[in-house]
Amino acid sequence: MTDRPVLQMAAPRRGKPPQHFADLNHDERAALMREHGLPSFRAKQLANHYYAHLTVDPDDMTDLPGDAKGPLTEAVFPPLMKKVTQAEADGGATLKTLWALHDNVKVESVLMKYPERATLCVTSQAGCGMACPFCATGQMGLTRNLSAAEIIEQVRLAARAARDGDLGGDPVRLSNVVFMGMGEPLANYKAVIATVRALVAPAPEGFGLSTRHVTVSTVGLVPAIDKAAKEGIPVTLALSLHAPDDEAPQ
Ligand code: SF4
Structure with missing residues (x-):
């Protein structure tokens, strides 16, 4: 019988990334x-x-x-991540990048060009502690939370790649960010909220994205949803319901 991953809310303590x-x-x-x-x-x-x-x-x-x-x-601006590999799909309109962080932990981000927008799917945690049984990341357990700068750097590097024509040729503006990569964003609350603020703040304090174009996807951590609602940043919350109640599957 294989061991089921267990729900893990607290991130293990590891060496912090350099301050950025x-x-x-x-x-x-x-x-x-x-x-x-x-x-x-x-x-x-x-x-x-x-x-x-x-x-x-x-x-x-x-x-x-x-x-x-x-x-x-x-x-x-200490370097926070190095590109390990990059895979292209859809004739270069989709770029999936594997990054190595300062402690050699690996995370992914995916940049996608559509006719009306360019969207980045960011990672907020290395691994994930939510243990959703259908998800490969959930089987890994939680390695650590990403710092705000480690998430923001994924956005800066993607916005630069899109601007420089790396998404299938023409320069495009990164318009949308979705927190749907590795991790449960609301389990890394402080860093994710700091990132959201940097996404929607106008330049020079942030990337100046529309709040309507930022989506935080959660499995439904209710106290964190309540807290986020009071932050006064009207981003989209995508709720992924995996079960009708809070009981863990037996
Ligand atoms: S919360 Fe998301 S990343 Fe985490 S285990 Fe569930 S589906 Fe996977």
């Missing part, structure tokens, strides 16, 4: 600039490069002081 600009709020970014001996308005310039121009390359940042920008960008 996208993890920080306004005040923390200003404090970081002070640590580097820079005025706080530099944080806004960095945010503009990151969210609006989708770049972390100091050579693109002509408005930053020449001698400071190399060390600064290395410190604030």
Whole structure:
């Protein structure tokens, strides 16, 4: 008899990913600039490069002081993920990318071009603790939560790929994000809400997506749904009901 995966709400503790600009709020970014001996308005310039121009390359940042920008960008934009493999389908209109995170944990994101939109399916957890019996990720158990910056980086890299014509040729704007990759997004509540805020905030504080174009898919963690409803961000919630009650299948 095979062992069934069990429901696992708490994420195992593992080494944290490096702190990244996208993890920080306004005040923390200003404090970081002070640590580097820079005025706080530099944080806004960095945010503009990151969210609006989708770049972390100091050579693109002509408005930053020449001698400071190399060390600064290395410190604030540490690499969070490396591309392991990328598979194409639908004549290049779908790109499925496998990423290795700082601790070599692997996660996937999928970028899809449709006639009216380009959609990214992001991963919010490495593995998943919800143990849905039909789902391959659910059989893996939960390895760890992703940080906000690890989710936001999936979006930045996809938005850049779409802009640069990697989705079957023509440049397109990433318009939609769905939290339907690995993991139960509401079980990684803080990072997912921080990511949603960055998705819908106008540039330079975020990617400026419409709230109608952001979908958080959940198996139905009711306390987290109640909490999310009070956040004041009217994104779409997709509820995936797998059973008529809360009892675990025997
Ligand atoms: S919540 Fe989603 S990712 Fe997690 S086990 Fe269920 S179907 Fe799979």
